Amino acid sequence: MSHWKMDCDADGYVWLTIDVADKSVNVLTHAVLEELDQIIGDLVKQDNINGLALLSGKPGGFVYGADVRQFELLKDAGAVADHIGSVHHTMNRLAAAPYPTVVGIDGVAVGGGLELLLAFDRIIATASPKTQLGFPEVGLGILPGYGGSGRAYRRVGLEQVLALMLTGKSINADKALATGLVDELVASESDLRGAAKSWLDAQNGAQNGIKPVRDMKPVPADADAIFKAASDAYLSRARPDHTPAPFAIMDHIRDHMTDPQAMTDAELTIFPVLMTSPASKGLRRLFDYQDKVRKSGRGDSGIKHVHVIGGGVMGGDIAAYTAMMGFRVTLSDQNADAINAAIDRARVLYERRLKTEDKIADALSRLAADPAGDGMATADLIIEAVAERVDVKQVVFRDMEQKAKPDAILATNTSSIPLASIAEVLEHPDRLVGIHFFNPMPVLPLVEIIWADTTADAVTTRAMQFAGQLKKMPIRCKSAPGFLVNRALLPYIYGGIAKMLAGTDADCIDEAMVDYGMPMGPIELADQIGLDVTHDAGVPLGIADDVAAALQEHIGKGNLGRKSGRGFYEWDGKKAIRPRAAYPASDAAALAVELLQPMISECQSAVNEGVVENADMADAGMIFGTGFPGFRGGPLFWASQQN
Ligand code: NAI
Secondary structure, three states, X not given: OOOEEEEEOOOOEEEEEEOOOOHHHHOEOHHHHHHHHHHHHHHHHOOOOOEEEEEEOOOOOOEOOEOHHHHOOXXXXXXXXXXXXXXXXXXXXXXXXOOOEEEEEOOEEEOHHHHHHHOOOEEEXXXXXXXXXXXXXXXXXXXXXXXXXXXXXXXXXXXXXXXXXXXXXXXXXXXXXXXXXXXXXXXXXXHHHHHHHHHHHHHHHOOOOOOOOOOOOOOOOOHHHHHXXXXXXXXXXOOOOOOOHHHHHHHHHHHOOOOHHHHHHHHHHHHHHHHOOHHHHHHHHHXXXXXXXXXXXXXXXXXXXXXXXXXXXXXXXXXXXXXXXXXXXXXXXXXXXXXXXXXXXXXXXXXXXXXXXXXXXXXXXXXXXOOOOHHHHOOOEEEEOOOOOHHHHHHHHHHXXXXXXXXXXXXXXXXXXXXXXXXXXXXXXXXXXXXXXXXXXXXXXXXXXXXXXXXXXXHHHHHHHHHHHOOOEEEEEEOOOOOOHHHHHHHHHHHHHHHHHOOOOHHHHHHHHHHHOOOOOHHHHHHHHOHHHHHHHHOOOOOOHHHHHHHHHHHHOOOOEHHHOXXXXXXXXXXXXXXXXXXXXXXXXXXXXXXXXXXXXXXXXXHHOOOOOOHHHHHHHHHHHHOOOHHHOOHHHHHHOOO
């Protein structure tokens, strides 16, 4: 089936649309590109054409880019080079068409979609907020590979092309016009065809049908300063041994600043190397996990009113954030001061995130102090976040079930209590689900949605959807000790502590994991979490005696880690005081492999025991929940690549 439709009108203009009947044209699959190549090949042979116009046949959408998943099927750098070589051939022929060419878009044109636009002489876009243009490739560990780098550079110049390619962020229609990425804006999709025709008419009138020549933006005299500023702004947190793409992009642009076509041609050499690099493989896994996890939380939970019990660290944040995201929230706590403190913290959160007075007032109006817990009677979802004690939780749930509507979901934020122990006291345990947020809740994306054998599937699904509506990353987990994240993270931390007790320097352990890509190593992480929490959370999982004793000794002295200013390290506010010394790279790499073993093996057994659905979800959980480096693709994916 052809993905393209083509008509030729009386003026000699060829009108091309991407056929909307086939959803796959949201991305440029290899089949779509091959057909385009044939079309362009046929068109260049005809001599009665006065112009070519491409319009999206899909209202509100254009092209989301190349089909990333198809790249997985290309087995090596040579196959990647062959593929992009043939796309370059198509795009170069399109760019060199002997008549004026114009493209009109309404909606998203990013990655390969933007590269397709750039092969046209003129780009017209709607001023709609849906119109977004960008190069997200850096986030996948690559650079544009369908000829877009040099063509974008020719249009927007050095500073803007660096911003586009290094941030990966899309820009809207106004910004695209201001930077020269597009040439003209129209009000709506229905204006695109007319605007394209007017331009073709103008070219065929005054210009006699001669193709316009686009001069490149001049190389700025202060190019070095622009590179330096871009490096400071976009690369300061990147490391070439972790994610080589942004550094390769910098070099690519610097090397071909005077010749945009050479820049485009050089993609053929660099792109296959980056595409087959371990970092790009890992980042493509991450992209895939994000997609799968978001889809698993899609849909309307039907929840409008949420009641939260317990306004402490977690409950307060859950209530505040949930109201910020548009839900009506009531908050109860046995201690009225805790409710007031939670609402004060909510105001701070809203001021930081929502900025305008109207929005702040709106969010605050959705969050109500409810010391008597009256909201329980009308809530669609009740979330318990009281102390981590089974007897306390049982009392709360018994009362909750009496007061709740019959179809309300009853949820716990417990991090370690088996759902079965709470379900014991319920008449309808099918309504009970765990919604395990992480601390700090407004910041961390992962939510473990915990189900027990008693939990109704529909309840788990609605909890997943609720997390999706909060714009979080929900992962379904069976109620088993530590769920996924604590089960895999704590043994890794304990392993690090055991290594330290066996004589390896703490700083050396932590540096090995920072070198690997973790935000911090296991010893510093224990201090950061708090040594008391690190100890207590592991009790249901089992802690080696020497590790438990070391933790207890510190706890006994009141040295709880960052929060008390001293733990395994001394702390200076938010920073652990440690040498951060340089250790031989091969030693550090070997140490990282050893330290990761407990995490890898726990992730694997969580998969084997059905705690998570599959290895991808285990990897996703560790990336979204613990800061495990995305470019490694998750512990299980990384381990699978090591032999
Ligand atoms: P917290 O001690 O800061 O807050 C608990 C709040 O519950 C207090 O304000 C207390 O007054 C209130 N409370 C206690 N018993 C109550 C009752 N019977 N009725 C009404 N209110 C009651 O505790 P935190 O840290 O917020 O933990 C709450 C839950 O969240 C626990 O189950 C914990 O395991 C879980 N959790 C904690 C995380 C953390 O990092 N703090 C992370 C993820 C889960």
